[in-house]
Amino acid sequence: xxxxxxxxxxxxxxxxxxxxxxLFENMWPLDRGVSYNSYLIVDEKTALVDTVEDRAAGNYIExxxxxxxxxxLDYLIINxxxxxxxxxxxxxxxxxxxxxxxxxxxxxxxxEAYYGITDRLLKVEDGDxxxxxxxxxxxxxxxxxxxxxxxxxxxxxEQIIFTGDAFGSFGTLDGGIFDDEINFDFFEEEMRRYYxxxxxxxxxxxxxALAKLNGTPVNVIAPTHGxxxxxNPKKVIDLYDMWSRYEAEEGVVIVVASMYGNTELMADxxxxxxNENGVKNIRIHDVSRTHISxxxxxxxxxxxxxxxxxxxxSEMFPLMENLTRELNHMKVKNKYLGIFxxxxxxxxxxxxxxxxxxxxxxxxxxxxxxxxxxxxxxKYEKCDILAQKMAEKILSK
Ligand code: FEO
Numbered sequence: 001x002x003x004x005x006x007x008x009x010x011x012x013x014x015x016x017x018x019x020x021x022x023l024f025e026n027m028w029p030l031d032r033g034v035s036y037n038s039y040l041i042v043d044e045k046t047a048l049v050d051t052v053e054d055r056a057a058g059n060y061i062e063x064x065x066x067x068x069x070x071x072x073l074d075y076l077i078i079n080x081x082x083x084x085x086x087x088x089x090x091x092x093x094x095x096x097x098x099x100x101x102x103x104x105x106x107x108x109x110x111x112e113a114y115y116g117i118t119d120r121l122l123k124v125e126d127g128d129x130x131x132x133x134x135x136x137x138x139x140x141x142x143x144x145x146x147x148x149x150x151x152x153x154x155x156x157x158e159q160i161i162f163t164g165d166a167f168g169s170f171g172t173l174d175g176g177i178f179d180d181e182i183n184f185d186f187f188e189e190e191m192r193r194y195y196x197x198x199x200x201x202x203x204x205x206x207x208x209a210l211a212k213l214n215g216t217p218v219n220v221i222a223p224t225h226g227x228x229x230x231x232n233p234k235k236v237i238d239l240y241d242m243w244s245r246y247e248a249e250e251g252v253v254i255v256v257a258s259m260y261g262n263t264e265l266m267a268d269x270x271x272x273x274x275n276e277n278g279v280k281n282i283r284i285h286d287v288s289r290t291h292i293s294x295x296x297x298x299x300x301x302x303x304x305x306x307x308x309x310x311x312x313x314s315e316m317f318p319l320m321e322n323l324t325r326e327l328n329h330m331k332v333k334n335k336y337l338g339i340f341x342x343x344x345x346x347x348x349x350x351x352x353x354x355x356x357x358x359x360x361x362x363x364x365x366x367x368x369x370x371x372x373x374x375x376x377x378x379k380y381e382k383c384d385i386l387a388q389k390m391a392e393k394i395l396s397k
Pocket of ligand 1: 080082084085146147165224225
């Protein structure tokens with residue numbers, strides 16, 4: 001990046017875009033890249049809020065120096081230690097002599113473990129304040145959104161909240177930085193994919209953080225990924241509230257694991273029957289083709305999920321097993337569930353999916369639909385019932 005952007009008051013956005021990294025956390029595809037947002041407050045005292053990933057830093061330090069215009073950097077505030085934000089902590093600590101790192105007791109354990117830094121630390125606790133001159137900051141502990149040490153920094157003066165991963169999104173900032181400068185359609189899918197895959201497991205802690213912030217006047221939400229919200233911060237708060245309560249839209253995702261097409265025929269049949277029963281938002285995905293991060297995103301989006309697996313060595317298909325393990329790991333709940341599958345020897349796919357159903361917090365809507373061999377008209381009765389029951393649940397108010 002070769003530019004910085006004023007946010008409000010004496011606050012500047014100094015983030016970077018990463019279009020080279022292919023997998024976030026070495027797991028989640030970054031088809032549209034990602035931004036790491038960092039903020040610099042150039043006040044009587046100066047403060048940097050979070051840094052960026054080291055491999056994407058580019059001329060980050062030069063940009064800070066340009067904005068400081070000869071002033072020294074007084075504070076580096078660390079809201080979150082995951083290396084996509086703490087990657088430049090050591091470089092900042094070494095480069096800006098005398099800078100004090102601001103964090104909580106859990107932050108500093110990781111600061112030492114990652115970077116060997118044990119001095120020039122200012123430990124803060126929930127509600128502590130830090131005056132900079134014009135701006136006056138308060139620290140709000142929000143553990144597990146997304147790591148145990150995560151906190152937020154609130155500026156009383158301009159009512160800006162620096163939220164770390166919360167309210168973040170995949171996707172680079174391609175010119176537009178603020179919500180009023182972008183087309184949100186581009187970001188909504190990527191924001192939900194980010195939420196459901198990265199933060200969603202801690203939805204109860206997101207709810208706690210939202211409750212803690214309730215009543216705090218907010219003009220600007222400044223997360224560490226994706227757009228900065230200044231025109232309509234309520235929009236992104238409402239989205240996070242909805243997602244962290246596992247509220248979903250009317251629709252059904254069918255994910256199918258099929259080797260030679262028999263189970264896939266069932267998926268198409270169930271999709272058609274759902275539609276005949278009045279459901280319009282129906283998405284059918286092949287678990288072998290669509291990356292699990294997109295599957296989790298769509299499952300988070302819709303009220304209904306129907307999982308189908310062929311039998312594979314008397315088990316469910318391995319990629320479906322991976323999906324079910326991840327759904328349990330993410331603690332997905334408040335959804336309606338259907339199960340189907342086919343087999344050629346002695347089954348196993350549906351049996352294992354039913355074990356997942358019992359372990360999950362999802363509501364099974366009907367008996368599983370299982371077919372021996374190739375599906376045909378005479379074998380589809382349980383698929384009809386599954387589609388009908390699911391549609392009733394999805395369409396009921
Ligand atoms: Fe964007 Fe949890 O790091």
